Amino acid sequence: MPQESMPGVKIPTSLLLSLGTIPVLAVLLGSKAVLQVMREVGEASEEIFRGDRLxxxxxETQNSEQVSERSGSSF
Known part of the structure; x- marks a missing residue:
């Protein structure tokens, strides 16, 4: 005679599967949103560090004159 591990109310497997689907979909949609935000932050930081934005x-002209004297060439 098999013993039941949890006596009482039995929940159908299809209901558990349906309830488990919601968190999985939320994680998938949330990860897409996080990915999009990270891409936008990456593009924004790229714009900050561009040379034409700085x-x-x-x-000092004195530093460039010392370098040219050491190398033996003049501009």
Missing amino acids: PILEL
Whole structure:
């Protein structure tokens, strides 16, 4: 005689499967949203670090003259 592990109310397998589908779909949709946000953040950070977005720095002419004197060439 088989013994039941949990006496009482039995829940049909199809109902458990239906209830388990909702979290799986939520994870799939959530991962798509996270992926899209990460792509947008990556593109935005790429724009920040582009050379044409950075300010033009004025280099000291004294440093460039010392380098040209050491190499033996002049501009």
